[in-house]
Amino acid sequence: MFFGISLNALKIAGGLIIASSGFALLTGEFSKHKGMKKDKVQKDINSRSEISLTPLAIPMIAGPGSISLLIAYNQEFKGINNILIILGAIIVSTILIYFILKSSFYIVKALGASGINALSRIIGFIVIAIGVEFISSSLVSILNIA
Numbered sequence: 001m002f003f004g005i006s007l008n009a010l011k012i013a014g015g016l017i018i019a020s021s022g023f024a025l026l027t028g029e030f031s032k033h034k035g036m037k038k039d040k041v042q043k044d045i046n047s048r049s050e051i052s053l054t055p056l057a058i059p060m061i062a063g064p065g066s067i068s069l070l071i072a073y074n075q076e077f078k079g080i081n082n083i084l085i086i087l088g089a090i091i092v093s094t095i096l097i098y099f100i101l102k103s104s105f106y107i108v109k110a111l112g113a114s115g116i117n118a119l120s121r122i123i124g125f126i127v128i129a130i131g132v133e134f135i136s137s138s139l140v141s142i143l144n145i146a
Contacts, residue, residue, distance in 0.1 A: 007075045011138040014068025019131025025124025028117065061097060069134075 073086055100107070108116060 007072055008138040008142050010068050010075075011072045011134050014072065015131040015134030015138065017068065017131070018134060019128050022124045022127030022129075022131055025120050025127060027124075028120070072134075 070086075070090075074083075077083070077086065111119060
């Protein structure tokens with residue numbers, strides 16, 4: 001239990017958040033979904049040279065879905081070996097994210113608008129599948145169906 005919330009409830013909530021972000025990517029509404037269409041946010045984006053520091057990157061990298069995933073894994077996988085594996089995965093992910101965000105200008109230039117749109121939809125589908133897996137595994141555990 002974390003804050004009196006069961007692990008399965010936390011996984012379902014995280015799965016819903018992750019799936020919601022995936023649907024936003026799949027339908028092309030991600031910027032609206034994350035509040036990017038507001039005038040104040042748009043002015044902030046235009047004034048920054050690094051998109052990785054704007055509200056576009058931060059909520060998806062360290063948002064509620066990521067946090068609930070870490071809490072769930074921390075509750076589920078005990079022991080120093082498992083914690084070191086999770087920590088290693090976080091470090092590798094952080095390094096990969098850094099290089100991807102650092103080279104995002106070149107990626108956008110190479111793929112173009114239609115390539116980015118197609119890639120966003122493919123990634124959205126995968127993100128939805130991750131969220132649904134989180135939800136379904138928790139429901140199976142709650143209902144003891146397996």
